[in-house]
Amino acid sequence: xxxxxxxxxxxxxxxxxxxxxxxxxxxxxxxxxxxxxxxxxxxxxxxxxxxxxxxxxxxxxxxxxxxxxxxxxxxxxxxxxxxxxxxxxxxxxxxxxxxxxxxxxxxxxxx
Numbered sequence: 001x002x003x004x005x006x007x008x009x010x011x012x013x014x015x016x017x018x019x020x021x022x023x024x025x026x027x028x029x030x031x032x033x034x035x036x037x038x039x040x041x042x043x044x045x046x047x048x049x050x051x052x053x054x055x056x057x058x059x060x061x062x063x064x065x066x067x068x069x070x071x072x073x074x075x076x077x078x079x080x081x082x083x084x085x086x087x088x089x090x091x092x093x094x095x096x097x098x099x100x101x102x103x104x105x106x107x108x109x110x111x
Contacts, residue, residue: 011043011045011054013057014043014045014054014055014056014057015054015055015057015060016047016052016053016054016055017031017032017052017053017055020055020060025060025064026064030064031055031064034063034064035053039063040055040059040060040063040064041055041056041059042054042055043055043056
């Protein structure tokens with residue numbers, strides 16, 4: 001069987017189910033269903049004193065699809081700006097009174 005410490009080191013880059021979920025590979029049910037069907041290979045190891053199933057990230061990508069790339073602050077702001085531009089393009093023209101009211105709301109005056 002081998003030394004558990006050596007085995008754990010060999011698979012240290014593998015992800016456990018909770019790490020896979022946190023990275024966007026799906027839910028517990030989805031991952032377990034893919035294990036049960038034989039589509040998703042797993043390795044059983046002892047990590048942190050507990051028996052765990054771990055998964056090669058390449059297998060997770062292949063079976064469950066590549067996870068979305070993390071969105072940094074600049075990308076998130078660009079996406080928000082694009083959404084605002086879309087809303088503005090579809091919005092009706094506002095009167096001066098409506099613009100003033102909206103301005104006061106955005107400045108915190110709607111409390």
